[in-house]
């Protein structure tokens with residue numbers, strides 16, 4: 142399986158919290174260094190704390206051998222803006238990243254759709270796919286989708302209010318959810334493909350993972366996974382299967398391949414209600 146992080150440099154509205162962004166950067170990179178994992182990070186150049194923060198962060202990831210891709214400038218939703226506005230945001234989002242990759246003799250290769258939204262109508266979906274191909278982007282698919290972002294939001298609130306017992310409780314529920322959703326997609330893989338593809342996990346560059354990536358990765362190891370790069374994972378022939386979904390949802394590619402083969406989407410495990418409430422700022 143491959144590990145990927147969206148919303149670099151820091152997910153959420155905290156990019157200018159200095160303590161926070163150092164914790165996220167060091168937490169993620171430190172754990173991956175220890176476990177000798179090369180992940181992929183997808184950047185929103187417009188959501189960092191200024192251009193210097195963005196370029197410093199990209200440098201740190203590249204220095205450790207991670208792949209860096211584009212996640213658009215400002216994380217717009219293709220479902221709510223015209224395609225031309227969306228593609229302009231994609232191009233605006235590659236300026237720093239492309240230059241930094243080229244300085245190192247690397248190529249900007251991967252695009253990750255914000256919200257995993259790839260087009261709600263046939264025209265938009267086709268238009269975006271053609272735009273990405275014309276700009277030499279490969280789509281960074283996701284198979285292990287999950288509700289990590291909801292747990293991360295709740296965890297961020299607990300961090301702000303310095304509620305350590307709540308942080309611990311959220312982290313435990315997070316790890317349990319991730320194992321449940323892994324088992325779900327392992328089963329779906331068998332039903333859709335008759336085997337497991339090289340899986341691609343979606344995570345975000347947030348404090349939750351900075352603090353708890355190690356036990357999360359230990360869970361995957363326990364279930365028998367080795368870690369490969371995104372490039373290696375995408376060589377699995379499963380990724381040549383057409384994406385059979387056109388619509389507003391951000392679906393795992395396992396569901397998309399299932400729809401191509403006439404297999405209906407099955408509801409995924411959700412976060413516990415109390416986590417959703419905590420994420421929204423409730424009790």
Ligand SMILES: [Zn+2]
Pocket residue numbers: 147148212216254255256
């Ligand atoms: Zn994102």
